[in-house]
Amino acid sequence: MSHCSLFGRALGLAILLASAASTGSAFAAGASETPSGAQGPHALAIDIPARQVWSFAGPFGKYDPAQLQRGLKVYREVCSNCHSLKMVAFRDLMSPDGPNLTEAEARAIAEAYKIKDGPNDAGEMFERPGRLSDYFPWAFPNEQTARAAFGAVPPDMSLLAKARTYERGFPLFLLDPFIQYQERGVDYIYALLTGYTNDKDPNWDEYFPGHKIAMPNPLSDGAVDYADGAPKTVQQYAKDISAFLMWAAEPKLVERKRIGFRVLVYLAVFAALLYLVKRKIWARLHNGASEAHRAQPPA
Numbered sequence: 205m206s207h208c209s210l211f212g213r214a215l216g217l218a219i220l221l222a223s224a225a226s227t228g229s230a231f232a233a234g235a236s237e238t239p240s241g242a243q244g245p246h247a248l249a250i251d252i253p254a255r256q257v258w259s260f261a262g263p264f265g266k267y268d269p270a271q272l273q274r275g276l277k278v279y280r281e282v283c284s285n286c287h288s289l290k291m292v293a294f295r296d297l298m299s300p301d302g303p304n305l306t307e308a309e310a311r312a313i314a315e316a317y318k319i320k321d322g323p324n325d326a327g328e329m330f331e332r333p334g335r336l337s338d339y340f341p342w343a344f345p346n347e348q349t350a351r352a353a354f355g356a357v358p359p360d361m362s363l364l365a366k367a368r369t370y371e372r373g374f375p376l377f378l379l380d381p382f383i384q385y386q387e388r389g390v391d392y393i394y395a396l397l398t399g400y401t402n403d404k405d406p407n408w409d410e411y412f413p414g415h416k417i418a419m420p421n422p423l424s425d426g427a428v429d430y431a432d433g434a435p436k437t438v439q440q441y442a443k444d445i446s447a448f449l450m451w452a453a454e455p456k457l458v459e460r461k462r463i464g465f466r467v468l469v470y471l472a473v474f475a476a477l478l479y480l481v482k483r484k485i486w487a488r489l490h491n492g493a494s495e496a497h498r499a500q501p502p503a
C-alpha cells in the first residue's frame with residue numbers, strides 16, 4: 205500500500221500548489237519580492253517587478269472580458285499611436301475566451317481603421333475601411349519613420365507579453381514551475397507602465413533595464429474614459445492593457461488550461477486503473493510464489 209499513499213501524497217501536494225497558484229494567495233504572498241507593498245511601483249533599489257493578481261493565472265485561469273475590453277480601449281487610444289499589433293485580426297476580438305465582442309462591435313472597430321489595399325484595376329494602391337478579416341494596422345509607414353521619431357522602434361505588441369521577462373533569482377526560479385507562475389511578462393509590463401517614478405525625466409523608468417527608455421510615459425490618470433465604472437487611474441490602465449496584451453500573445457490560454465485539466469483527470473483515472481490491473485495480475489503470481497514457499501518441506 206505504500207505506493208498508494210505516496211501517490212496520494214504527491215497528488216495532495218500538487219493540488220495544494222495548484223490552488224495556491226490559482227488563488228495567488230499563499231505562495232504569491234510568500235514570494236512577493238517587494239516587501240513594502242506589492243502594488244507599489246517604487247519601493248526598493250532592487251527593481252524586480254512585483255507579482256500581480258491576474259484572473260488568468262493558475263490552472264483554472266480565465267480572461268475577464270470586461271478587463272480585456274478596457275485594455276483594448278487603452279491600446280486603441282494610447283498605445284496604437286506608436287505600437288503595432290500585427291498578429292491580431294479584428295475578428296479575434298469576438299473570441300468568447302477573449303474580449304467577447306459582438307460581431308457588430310468588432311465590425312465597428314475594424315471600420316474605424318483605414319487599411320491599405322490594392323492595386324486596383326488602374327494599378328493604384330488605395331485605402332478602405334477595415335473588415336473583420338483585417339489585422340490591426342500600424343500608425344507608421346515603416347520602421348525608419350518610427351525610429352526617427354523616438355530614437356527606437358516601438359516593438360510590435362502581438363507577442364510582447366510573452367517576449368519580455370526578468371530574472372527572478374534563486375530560489376524563486378526553482379519554485380516557479382511548481383506554482384505555475386507564467387505571468388512574468390505581464391507583471392513586467394505592468395511594472396514598466398507604473399515605473400515612471402522620476403518626475404523630472406519622462407524617459408526614466410524604474411523597471412526598464414538601464415532605466416533610460418525611449419518611450420516617454422504613455423499613461424496619465426484620466427487619459428482614457430471607461431464606461432464601466434472602473435477607476436481611471438494609471439494603475440488600472442496598466443493592469444487592463446497588460447491583461448489585453450497577455451490575451452493578444454496567448455489567445456488560446458483558456459483552452460490550453462481547460463484541456464490540460466482534462467488530460468490530468470484522464471491520466472489520474474488511467475493511473476488508478478493501471479494500478480488495479482497490476483494488483484490483479486500480480487496477485488496470482490504472488491500467491492503462487494508463497495504457496496511454493498510454503499510447500500517446501502521443513503528442514
Ligand code: HEC
Nearest residue numbers: 282283285286354356357358359368393417418419422445
Ligand atoms: C509615443 C510613442 C509610444 C506610445 C504612445 C507607447 N509606446 Fe511603448 N514604446 C515606445 C518606444 C519608442 C519603445 C522602445 C523603447 C526602447 O527600446 O527604449 C517602446 C517600448 C515598449 C515596451 C517594451 C519595453 C522593453 O522592455 O523593451 C512596452 C512593454 C511598451 N512599450 C508598452 C506600451 C504600452 C502598454 C503602451 C500604451 C499604454 C505604449 N507602450 C505606448 C513608444 C511608445
